[in-house]
Amino acid sequence: MASSRKSVTDLILHLHPPSVPAATLRFRLSFGLGGMAVTLAGLLFVTGLLLLLAYRPETDAAYGSILVITREVPFGPFVRNIHHASANLLVAVALLHLFRVAATGAFGPGRRLNWIIGLALLALVLAANFTGYLLPWDQLAYWAVTICTSMLSYVPLGGQWLLELFRGGTDIGQPTLANFFVLHVAAVPGLLIAFSFWHFWLVRRAGGLVRSGEEGGPRLPTVPHLLAREAAVGLSLIAFVLLVAMVWDAPLLAQANPALSPNPAKAPWYFQGFQELLLHLDPVFAVCIWPLLGAAALLAVPFWPGSALPPGDWFGSPRGRRLAAGMFAAGLLLTTGVILLDNFLPVAAGPSGSAWITRGLLPTFLVLAVFAGAYRLLVKTWGAPRAEAVMACLCLALAGLVVCTVVGVWFRGPEMRLVWPLAQGGASTP
Numbered sequence: 001m002a003s004s005r006k007s008v009t010d011l012i013l014h015l016h017p018p019s020v021p022a023a024t025l026r027f028r029l030s031f032g033l034g035g036m037a038v039t040l041a042g043l044l045f046v047t048g049l050l051l052l053l054a055y056r057p058e059t060d061a062a063y064g065s066i067l068v069i070t071r072e073v074p075f076g077p078f079v080r081n082i083h084h085a086s087a088n089l090l091v092a093v094a095l096l097h098l099f100r101v102a103a104t105g106a107f108g109p110g111r112r113l114n115w116i117i118g119l120a121l122l123a124l125v126l127a128a129n130f131t132g133y134l135l136p137w138d139q140l141a142y143w144a145v146t147i148c149t150s151m152l153s154y155v156p157l158g159g160q161w162l163l164e165l166f167r168g169g170t171d172i173g174q175p176t177l178a179n180f181f182v183l184h185v186a187a188v189p190g191l192l193i194a195f196s197f198w199h200f201w202l203v204r205r206a207g208g209l210v211r212s213g214e215e216g217g218p219r220l221p222t223v224p225h226l227l228a229r230e231a232a233v234g235l236s237l238i239a240f241v242l243l244v245a246m247v248w249d250a251p252l253l254a255q256a257n258p259a260l261s262p263n264p265a266k267a268p269w270y271f272q273g274f275q276e277l278l279l280h281l282d283p284v285f286a287v288c289i290w291p292l293l294g295a296a297a298l299l300a301v302p303f304w305p306g307s308a309l310p311p312g313d314w315f316g317s318p319r320g321r322r323l324a325a326g327m328f329a330a331g332l333l334l335t336t337g338v339i340l341l342d343n344f345l346p347v348a349a350g351p352s353g354s355a356w357i358t359r360g361l362l363p364t365f366l367v368l369a370v371f372a373g374a375y376r377l378l379v380k381t382w383g384a385p386r387a388e389a390v391m392a393c394l395c396l397a398l399a400g401l402v403v404c405t406v407v408g409v410w411f412r413g414p415e416m417r418l419v420w421p422l423a424q425g426g427a428s429t430p
């Protein structure tokens with residue numbers, strides 16, 4: 001008994017240092033979000049392996065195999081529900097974790113590479129979700145993947161080539177299902193594991209999580225102090241997921257029918273922000289230029305001089321918290337206002353070709369001007385430190401994404417018209 005306990009402790013100490021700074025054990029520093037992401041990934045691997053025992057990746061058998069899982073396999077629906085709930089929670093938790101890392105100044109010098117690895121992990125989490133979306137081969141899967149892959153065709157120059165690469169041809173069919181299956185069960189999980197270990201190692205190399213006052217301060221042994229906290233977060237989360245899986249069934253509509261498009265046909269919730277952009281912008285800007293600008297900003301932010309907040313304090317100071325909250329509120333109002341304005345006062349159709357200017361260049365310059373103006377106002381007029389201004393601008397952008405996603409999920413009905421969430425046809429795509 002004693003020897004097996006020692007071997008478990010040794011295993012834990014391969015992943016963690018023998019002791020950790022006491023300041024990093026404070027729950028409100030990280031809310032255990034990184035640990036939650038690891039727990040959810042663990043649940044996904046275990047339930048994914050179980051689902052693989054019955055799933056068949058052929059277009060004429062995939063839907064039937066899901067019916068077998070949900071109707072005949074003991075605990076089949078429960079395992080599928082856990083997989084579905086964990087996958088969606090992982091997207092949300094990874095986004096929250098990214099936000100906490102930025103808001104506690106954890107992308108500064110010494111942690112920049114880990115921020116970039118983290119962004120790669122986020123891309124992989126989205127890829128894992130999206131490739132899994134097609135596998136049930138029902139109407140929801142078929143049309144969501146149709147919408148998302150057709151967005152690729154708007155990418156200038158190589159768009160059609162990209163679309164055919166992902167679909168394995170011009171249409172969605174057996175080659176698409178085969179591509180998505182291999183990506184979902186082998187390539188993406190493999191990369192996710194490799195990048196995760198790199199990520200954990202970089203946390204360890206940086207001396208643990210960020211903390212105020214950085215170096216010094218008392219240290220506590222990892223076992224039991226850190227271990228007890230990780231177990232508490234992990235087990236509570238597992239209990240929560242099991243509860244959700246008991247009351248909330250993973251969706252399964254009728255078998256995929258390429259001849260019958262649902263109305264509205266929506267992307268998965270985490271891509272509905274982009275689908276919302278498509279309603280307001282020229283497709284090249286909505287699908288390519290804006291997402292690239294967003295990704296470039298996230299990649300570059302740690303290298304912007306003085307962009308990292310003082311480590312370990314949420315938003316740096318009480319003033320930083322007020323600025324971030326203020327900018328977030330402004331972003332919510334501004335984005336809602338623009339969506340309503342564009343809906344009820346659509347820009348008059350100009351000569352063909354002018355959409356590139358009215359729905360592309362003009363809104364892009366306006367948005368860049370809003371960010372530049374907000375940053376200048378914060379730093380020059382209100383005297384905020386650069387890092388607090390960067391964080392406030394990130395909150396402004398986050399608010400825009402939140403509004404676009406909420407509107408896309410709950411407020412778009414048939415023909416993607418604005419509807420009240422409970423109105424018929426306005427239901428969300430889970």
Ligand code: HEM
Pocket residue numbers: 030032033034035037038041094095097098101106107111114115116117118119121122125196199203206208209210
């Ligand atoms: C599958 C997705 C991810 C997993 C499993 C994961 C896991 C973890 C874990 C376990 C930690 C240490 C504990 C904690 O901070 O709660 C951590 C820290 C960190 N993560 Fe992630 N992470 C993921 C995604 C991301 C993303 C999307 C970013 C940001 C772009 C990111 C950036 C960082 C950074 C910079 C640290 C160090 C934080 C510090 O020093 O305080 N991670 N991650």
